[in-house]
Amino acid sequence: MTSTDKIRCGFIGLGSQGAPIATRMIAGGFSTTLWARRPESLEPFKGSGAAFASTIAELASNVDHVGLCVVNDTDVIEVCRQLIPALPRGARIAIHSTVNPETVRLIARDAAVQGIDVIDAPVSGGEPAAYAGTLTVMIGGEADAIAKALPVFQTFATLLPHLGEVGAGQNAKLVNNALLAANMAVADHALAAASALGIEKSALMELLAASSGRSFGLEVRGRMPTPQAFHHGGSLLLKDLRLLRDVLGKDPGAVGLWDAAESFLVACTAGAK
Known part of the structure; x- marks a missing residue:
């Protein structure tokens, strides 16, 4: 069994940067489940091998690793509020959005109570680098959680500096x-x-x-x-x-x-x- 078989991935936030990140994860061989607020965001992924969830809770119940690339703090908080109770213990959330560092710290504290890791992982490089798999991911979080997430990150990024605790990436x-x-x-x-x-x-x-x-x-x-x-x-x-x-x-x-x-x-x- 390969590392791609072992990690069940989810992704939320299929915009100009999130969609190519999810595409790279799928192409990298990871079992990937997608959820989108707008059904049309899922259209490009039909036939890709990705599964579609009808709710955030449904996605959470079937994954070990969730990438999140929504627009702002309010959206990140709203999605994580639904993800955290439904994720299995030991799962992790990688927040690729650019938000207030304190937002990520608060989510990480709430997630830790449920045995969920949060990785602070905003990205740089834009849509072309995302499709090319050459993004930079600015990482904050616990070393063990980051080590488990690296095979996923490496499908869409080449520079992955660990900058410190949660919030350091933001x-x-x-x-x-x-x-x-x-x-x-x-x-x-x-x-x-x-x-x-x-x-x-x-x-x-x-x-x-x-x-x-x-x-x-x-x-x-x-x-x-x-x-x-x-x-x-x-x-x-x-x-x-x-x-x-x-x-x-x-x-x-x-x-x-x-x-x-x-x-x-x-x-x-x-x-x-």
Whole structure:
């Protein structure tokens, strides 16, 4: 019997990042059960070998490992409230959503009473990396639970740093996203300065890609015709920036990142519905 036979997986949250993660788990040979609030989210998985559960409790009763990639704290809390009582003792929940670290800690404490492990496991890399199996998973949690989850994580990720206790992964993700937003904000100013100097944008981007000023934030901003074209991504980054500010309060690091990134992200989301 292989490790993929031994671990019965579930996944909830089949959005732009969750769907490819679930796809990789299924392709990796894991018995996988899916649940979705909207039935249309399950359509792409027909014929994949995945099982579909009609309720969260039904999914929980048939799995040892549940991946969770829903949008926000409220959704994570709501789903976990239904998962925890129905999961078998010794099972684990991997939270791939980006949420407040304290939310994950509270869920972990509630789960521990039922003998359930919670792994803090937000991801970075986006939809293309998820389909390619090259995501980064920022992990917080108990070493034993993480060791059991690694075969699942390795189907969709290549970098899997263990950063500390539950909550450490979320803290790292918030810092990462705040830095991305700050880099994009600086890149926005740089492109505006270059335009004022009459420098052609495509030639500049080719130059910067091979120069010391390059960054991923610059690449992302360079692909946008205007900041407003990034309204969806900008709204998610603004949410994460605000989470970091809530976590750190008036710490100089939070204030500095907030000041660098806020006006750009607000511009991205201006007029967005």
